[in-house]
Amino acid sequence: MGQDAYAHAIAEQDRELEFTLLDRQWTQLGGVLGGEYNYATGMFASALPHEGVTSMLEMGCGCGVASVIAALAGVPEVTALDINEAAVRTTELNARRHGVLDRVTAKTSDLFAALEPDESFDLIFWNSPFIEAPPEQRHESALAYHFFDPGYAMHRRFLAGAAERLTPRGRLFLGFSFAMGSAERLREVAGEAGFTVGVHRQESFSVPAQEMGDSPVYAAHADDTSQVHIDFTLLELSR
Ligand SMILES: C[S@@+](CC[C@H](N)C(=O)[O-])C[C@H]1O[C@@H](n2cnc3c(N)ncnc32)[C@H](O)[C@@H]1O
Numbered sequence: 252m253g254q255d256a257y258a259h260a261i262a263e264q265d266r267e268l269e270f271t272l273l274d275r276q277w278t279q280l281g282g283v284l285g286g287e288y289n290y291a292t293g294m295f296a297s298a299l300p301h302e303g304v305t306s307m308l309e310m311g312c313g314c315g316v317a318s319v320i321a322a323l324a325g326v327p328e329v330t331a332l333d334i335n336e337a338a339v340r341t342t343e344l345n346a347r348r349h350g351v352l353d354r355v356t357a358k359t360s361d362l363f364a365a366l367e368p369d370e371s372f373d374l375i376f377w378n379s380p381f382i383e384a385p386p387e388q389r390h391e392s393a394l395a396y397h398f399f400d401p402g403y404a405m406h407r408r409f410l411a412g413a414a415e416r417l418t419p420r421g422r423l424f425l426g427f428s429f430a431m432g433s434a435e436r437l438r439e440v441a442g443e444a445g446f447t448v449g450v451h452r453q454e455s456f457s458v459p460a461q462e463m464g465d466s467p468v469y470a471a472h473a474d475d476t477s478q479v480h481i482d483f484t485l486l487e488l489s490r
Pocket residue numbers: 284285286291292310311312313314315317332333334335338360361362378379380381393396397398405
């Protein structure tokens with residue numbers, strides 16, 4: 252299903268669009284995702300606990316929705332990072348559009364690379380590319396980073412880095428899907444970094460296979476009544 256969604260994204264990747272999410276208008280520049288299939292983006296952004304947070308890091312910001320929503324909720328310093336340069340420009344556009352560019356700093360970065368050595372955060376969040384790909388698979392486009400993590404190596408690096416970047420009261424969240432991600436691999440790499448995995452918020456639903464798309468993969472993943480079961484789950488990783 253991930254491969255099918257990726258193929259669709261590549262076919263549409265030059266398209267710039269406007270979308271509505273959480274009662275606001277957003278821009279999505281070409282070469283970025285997060286607009287069209289944005290239910291999870293909105294659910295995660297609005298379920299994060301912002302109260303009392305003085306600094307937030309959004310890893311893999313995409314269109315910057317979670318960063319802008321956090322800034323609008325009162326988080327005074329939000330850092331938004333993405334390996335995809337077009338995502339960083341999109342996040343800046345959306346932060347300006349919603350009047351919070353003074354609170355949101357967006358940078359191109361492979362995970363934590365662009366941060367200063369002493370930067371730490373009360374809240375770290377990544378709606379991660381949770382579809383596990385074979386370890387030897389190489390990303391052939393910026394959009395592949397949106398979907399896939401070969402061997403969960405990026406998750407491993409992210410969790411090790413997050414462990415060092417949380418303030419003493421800091422909290423760590425991952426946008427995930429048990430239907431599409433590998434819970435087993437995630438628990439393994441989380442354990443290596445000293446975290447246990449818990450569910451903070453989950454929404455599950457069933458979609459008729461034919462509504463998901465023309466590809467036979469949807470029928471192959473459907474149950475006896477032709478329903479595909481999907482969940483969007485905001486995980487909290489605790490030390
Ligand atoms: C599932 S998308 C989430 C996008 C957006 N935050 C949302 O919720 O719609 C994952 C994001 O992580 C970014 N990403 C993947 N690998 C990364 C890395 N090594 N460093 C920084 N960002 C990365 C991708 O470019 C993509 O924007």
